[in-house]
Amino acid sequence: MTTKVRSVLATTGIALISLIAFVPFYIMIIMGTHVNEDLFRKIVLLPGNYLLENLKTVTSSRFDLAYLNSFIVSVASTVLSVFVSAFAGFAFAKYEFKFKNAIFNLVLLTMMIPSQLGIVAYVIEMRSLGLSGTLIPLILPWVANAFGVFWMTQFIKGAVPNEVLESARIDGCSDLGLFFRMVPAFIMPAVTTLSLLIFLWSWNNYLLPLIMINNPDLYTIPLSITTLGDAYRTDLAAQILGLSIGTLPVLVLFAFGSKSFIRGLTAGSVKG
Numbered sequence: 001m002t003t004k005v006r007s008v009l010a011t012t013g014i015a016l017i018s019l020i021a022f023v024p025f026y027i028m029i030i031m032g033t034h035v036n037e038d039l040f041r042k043i044v045l046l047p048g049n050y051l052l053e054n055l056k057t058v059t060s061s062r063f064d065l066a067y068l069n070s071f072i073v074s075v076a077s078t079v080l081s082v083f084v085s086a087f088a089g090f091a092f093a094k095y096e097f098k099f100k101n102a103i104f105n106l107v108l109l110t111m112m113i114p115s116q117l118g119i120v121a122y123v124i125e126m127r128s129l130g131l132s133g134t135l136i137p138l139i140l141p142w143v144a145n146a147f148g149v150f151w152m153t154q155f156i157k158g159a160v161p162n163e164v165l166e167s168a169r170i171d172g173c174s175d176l177g178l179f180f181r182m183v184p185a186f187i188m189p190a191v192t193t194l195s196l197l198i199f200l201w202s203w204n205n206y207l208l209p210l211i212m213i214n215n216p217d218l219y220t221i222p223l224s225i226t227t228l229g230d231a232y233r234t235d236l237a238a239q240i241l242g243l244s245i246g247t248l249p250v251l252v253l254f255a256f257g258s259k260s261f262i263r264g265l266t267a268g269s270v271k272g
Helices: 003-031 051-059 063-094 100-111 115-128 136-143 146-159 162-170 175-182 184-203 207-212 221-226 236-246 248-270
Strands: none
Touching: 003 236, 051 063, 051 236, 063 100, 063 136, 063 146, 063 175, 063 184, 063 221, 063 236, 100 146, 115 136, 115 207, 136 184, 136 207, 146 184, 162 175, 175 184, 184 248, 207 221, 221 236, 236 248
């Protein structure tokens, strides 16, 4: 089999897989253009004529405010999580200190415990601190992220040469200077990958906002979508349209950051 034939077959296979992966998104978008009752009568494959009415239903629920709340929570969670994870990962990867292995093993142990088990204690803690009824409880769980610490530790071990750090120390660079000046250039693929993951997980988070938020002005997108409709009718078509609109930021981020995301995943799988 020639190289050209292999290339054509590979391209065709990738195109088919991409088409199959796109079908659910296409159906989701199409369902948002139909009246609610149409979704129960048949499988819709062609656009309907109820898009504007569904859009009015979505916008009347203050969806723009939910969008803003989700954006604030996701951006803050991403920035803080990446910073803390990179800082801790640098310490675990390049420094020796007492109980280092025990602390790192404890971090790994927390990854094995479902987060739902601590939700009651977390709610009580936030209430005791007076943070209930704000967006802060939706951000804090991502700051101390065990996966982020593990990810950054493994990546920094193999990506940041010890020789570069030692040369910087000889030139008088402090430990903080090493982290802020030398390390970022080596770990940008890992930062991009972790940023996309944390943003996605925070953006789609439903359980924690459902428990912590009872003020409609603080609803995030998942909560806002569930409120579309009234006491007698669940407007699935409007909810699906809201879901389509809510996925746009994630699609845009992955479209522009996919190369760095894949590079970070592949580099992290072979280093450390």
